[in-house]
Amino acid sequence: MPNRLKINTLKFLSIILVFFNFSCVTSFKDTRYSDAREEARSGNIDFAFMKFNNYLREYPGTIHTKEIRFAICEYYFQIKDYRDAVYKLSEYIKDYPDDKTAIFAQALLYKIILEGNQQPQLIEKMKENFFSKSLFLIFSKSKIKSYNSILNNTYEIADYVDKIEIFKNNGLFLKITP
Numbered sequence: 001m002p003n004r005l006k007i008n009t010l011k012f013l014s015i016i017l018v019f020f021n022f023s024c025v026t027s028f029k030d031t032r033y034s035d036a037r038e039e040a041r042s043g044n045i046d047f048a049f050m051k052f053n054n055y056l057r058e059y060p061g062t063i064h065t066k067e068i069r070f071a072i073c074e075y076y077f078q079i080k081d082y083r084d085a086v087y088k089l090s091e092y093i094k095d096y097p098d099d100k101t102a103i104f105a106q107a108l109l110y111k112i113i114l115e116g117n118q119q120p121q122l123i124e125k126m127k128e129n130f131f132s133k134s135l136f137l138i139f140s141k142s143k144i145k146s147y148n149s150i151l152n153n154t155y156e157i158a159d160y161v162d163k164i165e166i167f168k169n170n171g172l173f174l175k176i177t178p
Contacts, residue, residue: 072088074151077108107155164176
């Protein structure tokens with residue numbers, strides 16, 4: 001009987017240790033995410049970017065992955081690193097084509113290509129995508145949708161009959177006509 005008590009006690013302690021370790025890792029992970037968010041809220045986007053990047057490397061596939069990946073795209077766009085921005089935005093759009101943030105990623109990509117003015121065929125193709133019916137199915141019945149990014153940017157898209165307007169931080173960011 002004493003051996004059985006020892007075995008049960010060891011099993012119980014092992015289970016408690018596993019849960020304790022798991023909760024510590026989860027707590028540490030949440031703290032790292034919160035730290036990166038705080039950097040972004042404070043306007044330290046360079047530090048936020050580094051912390052978000054590290055978070056993704058260490059914890060891929062968390063509930064924060066999509067929003068962090070969008071923030072990384074935004075960061076490259078904001079610092080005008082268009083080569084990396086195009087690459088990251090293209091990956092993002094490919095990985096989350098039906099998500100409401102995909103249209104905002106497409107807007108960032110469109111703006112880069114439009115300002116580069118080097119690929120008129122691609123600009124026309126992207127313009128067609130903005131006016132395709134399937135693109136706006138994600139918006140249900142509403143004609144206006146918005147997204148608040150973790151880098152403190154607010155995006156809003158308004159779909160009119162003859163144009164699409166995309167706003168960033170309450171200013172007109174992009175106007176697209178057919």
